[in-house]
Ligand code: SF4
């Protein structure tokens with residue numbers, strides 16, 4: 342009995358009336374199980390299934406289960422976990438897909454992927470940025486084997502937090518990590534010469550190699566063709582429900598998929614337009630962090646001196662951060678009208694400086710003083726979007742430092 346079958350059997354006994362309805366077709370719309378090939382049919386459901394559980398178990402799609410892969414590049418693992426965090430809807434996924442490759446959740450080898458026909462995987466969710474040769478190789482391999490390739494999460498879509506490494510380079514990162522951190526610095530003092538990981542070691546038994554770390558971190562669509570984007574750090578249950586809903590409708594009912602390039606579960610307007618906080622466009626004279634003030638629960642955070650990336654960020658998440666009293670950090674990326682999320686935010690911030698005729702006088706020194714209060718402006722304004730920004734990375738002038 343598979344892992345998911347065990348869950349189904351248990352839920353068959355325990356499921357209660359409170360179970361939330363999943364984004365599956367209405368029961369009457371679901372295809373009859375007899376339509377699926379015998380070998381693909383879902384295990385017989387227990388007789389005691391409640392209507393809620395039965396709705397979660399539509400059986401295999403008419404053409405048989407689709408093949409599914411989920412892979413991580415340069416990522417923290419949160420995106421993988423987000424797919425497992427969809428509660429009982431995971432049962433519908435279990436009915437709909439055969440997992441052919443998902444290293445964090447199921448055993449599988451790269452050779453299994455290589456053995457597939459081109460396009461044989463219906464859907465691959467690729468999370469994480471591309472920052473080393475292994476990420477890039479796997480991204481190309483999965484693209485070749487997949488019909489639908491989704492940049493899943495902020496790092497795959499925008500480069501994400503790994504993209505902040507574009508402010509430095511591989512040599513400086515390795516030097517810092519392996520010689521300057523306290524633990525490694527102490528270790529290196531015990532060695533005759535610095536011990537730094539090599540990418541190739543010729544052992545008597547054969548070559549041993551490690552992925553090559555790149556100087557420039559890239560978003561997925563900077564290395565290959567992407568069909569859809571799912572924003573979020575990590576994607577929310579609501580966004581995943583939209584993605585699953587579209588897929589379920591496609592594989593069970595033959596409905597067309599969204600147009601290529603769609604940012605799933607997001608809107609092309611700014612977060613401020615869906616944020617419930619009241620905007621008064623008050624002038625900023627001091628920058629503060631949420632823990633430094635008694636945050637007004639209804640007023641716009643920018644009006645309270647807290648820098649919020651809402652004006653430069655795409656809507657769709659429902660503004661959970663600002664509703665919890667924390668500023669938006671921009672994980673949905675900019676709208677389609679904006680190429681440069683950081684610059685867009687700088688503009689929004691500057692528009693709140695008291696420099697208009699009817700404002701109290703403020704000189705350049707005072708403006709510089711306000712800006713100095715922004716801790717780590719590059720990391721703040723480009724927290725998720727450095728790799729996809731126009732500046733993309735820091736560079737050194739020829740002969741410069
Ligand atoms: S700036 Fe932030 S807090 Fe203010 S309205 Fe926009 S999203 Fe909401």
Ligand code: SF4
Pocket residue numbers: 573574612654655658659660661662663668669670671672673674
């Ligand atoms: S409010 Fe901003 S940081 Fe929070 S989930 Fe939404 S887009 Fe991401």
